[in-house]
Amino acid sequence: MSKRRQEIIDRALKLFNEKGFHDVSIKQIADSLSISPGNLTYYFTKKTDLLKAIQHQLIQETSIDIMPSGYITLYHFEEIFKSYSQIQAKYHFYYNNLQYIFKTFPEITKSYRIITRKRFRDAKLLINYYIKTGRLNPENEKINYAYFIRTIWMISVFWKTYSLMTADTFRDSPSQLDILWSNAIPLMTEKGYHEYIEIIKFSVSEVIKS
Amino acid sequence: MSKRRQEIIDRALKLFNEKGFHDVSIKQIADSLSISPGNLTYYFTKKTDLLKAIQHQLIQETSIDIMPSGYITLYHFEEIFKSYSQIQAKYHFYYNNLQYIFKTFPEITKSYRIITRKRFRDAKLLINYYIKTGRLNPENEKINYAYFIRTIWMISVFWKTYSLMTADTFRDSPSQLDILWSNAIPLMTEKGYHEYIEIIKFSVSEVIKS
Structure with missing residues (x-):
């Protein structure tokens, strides 16, 4: 280029x-x-050609593999959302115009859906890894990970709009990570839950603060 | 008027x-x-005066009490979302322009936040009822109902945008109710879960179909 x-x-x-x-x-x-x-x-x-080029770049940055190599702790779940939050901050005009963009540009919608399909599949791989390593309970009649992935996706993609719509509704508003973790906790095994407790207790920022 | x-x-x-x-x-x-x-x-x-009048009407329709009187089954959880879906369909231009509306009209934002605060409080009352009647587990270190309410709110308010962004990403896309229930199930007691099973097994539409 x-x-x-x-x-x-x-x-x-x-x-x-x-x-x-x-x-x-x-x-x-x-x-x-x-x-x-x-x-x-x-x-x-046209201006929309610029929008397409920007979305192309956004998709490149979003499509980095969710799965790293080697041993992965539950902390990786948090890292994914931290890096996605950075992308949302960098392209915030895009996340502020989702409805407009997806209603107006079928081409953009199409390419975004392809990347979403890939992200849902990647998320399933990560969940399977957490199940195999004993941190998440296997899927059963009470746990549906396809639904869990969609919930997590919505919290993550619509967080800015949610904040805009409800900001200061209550004084002690939870952070996005609080809500994301709260959705994962009921699906964790005891081993997974202990790892989660270690993660929030001994994160670098917490240890330095105290 | x-x-x-x-x-x-x-x-x-x-x-x-x-x-x-x-x-x-x-x-x-x-x-x-x-x-x-x-x-x-x-x-x-101005056109924005019309928008304000429409939002006023929308808020009137949304602010109907979540809590009915008498004995309430878990099915009431589903009824709330069905009636809210009807409001979203009736005012769909509004739900298609959330970001624009909330960025542009501080007055509208303010009144919407007041109604949201009320809805979060009402939702907490319903949850307390379900806890007292033995269908939901009490809040504990693994369950935070304030976070649950926010998750459910996001799934409900952003469902249309989610569908627009991801439609047909997978053939067997879950319905909004599927995903809402899947978030509630891990928080249910055995009694609550049995009631849920009855609800989905013996809903009128299912019995008539079979």
């Missing part, structure tokens, strides 16, 4: 995040880079 | 649902009612 093309994508992302996708024009992006609108449209004919 | 005022609200809701909030003008609503735009703006100066 040309350096200029990447510069335009980076600047568009910055401006969309600052002012909102709908309130930024091709001309404003060009002005901000001190290039002519004609120069910009040589790379991206 | 005057009859004309209610007619305008009803028509605006219909048009917003059909064409999307952003693509309907005050003039179109007036034309569709065969009145002059001046007549309409006598009741609603």
